[in-house]
Amino acid sequence: MAVVADLELARAILACVESIPPGRVMTYGDVAEFVGASTPRIVGRVLREDGGSVPWHRVLRADGTFAAHLAEEQAQLLRAEGVWVADRRIELARHRWDGRVG
Numbered sequence: 138m139a140v141v142a143d144l145e146l147a148r149a150i151l152a153c154v155e156s157i158p159p160g161r162v163m164t165y166g167d168v169a170e171f172v173g174a175s176t177p178r179i180v181g182r183v184l185r186e187d188g189g190s191v192p193w194h195r196v197l198r199a200d201g202t203f204a205a206h207l208a209e210e211q212a213q214l215l216r217a218e219g220v221w222v223a224d225r226r227i228e229l230a231r232h233r234w235d236g237r238v239g
Contacts, residue, residue, distance in 0.1 A: 146174060150183045153236065157195040159218040161234035162227055164199045171236045195234075201227040 149172040157163055165177035174180060177199075184193045194214040197203060202225060203211040212222045220232050 146172065146179070147183045147187065150174065150180055151187060151191050154184065154188065154191040154193065154196055156236070157192060157234055159192075160220055160232065162195045162197050162201075162215070162220065162229070162232050163234055163236070164197050164201075164229070166199050167233070167236070168196060197227055197229075201229045 150168060153163075153168050153171050163171070165180045168180045169175070169177045180196065181204075184191075184196060192214075194207075194211045197211075202208075208225060212225065215227065216222055220227060
């Protein structure tokens with residue numbers, strides 16, 4: 138588990154990301170707000186350290202762009218789920234998930 142001061146918070150972040158349905162995305166800030174984290178940076182840190190087992194590719198920057206070092210792989214994975222990628226960006230209004238089931 139992540140070297141994060143709050144192990145429960147790290148688990149909540151991973152659970153939130155795990156719950157994002159295929160074809161939908163959240164921003165780092167969305168995830169942080171959903172789990173009560175103080176900053177989106179903690180979401181990035183948890184995903185960097187422990188995100189290999191969750192659909193990390195469904196988490197984007199606030200402007201709908203990809204992390205530079207993962208851009209090609211992230212875009213490819215999202216396209217496979219039916220997410221429209223244009224100009225290396227996701228249309229958040231169309232694909233953003235608010236965390237609610239149903």
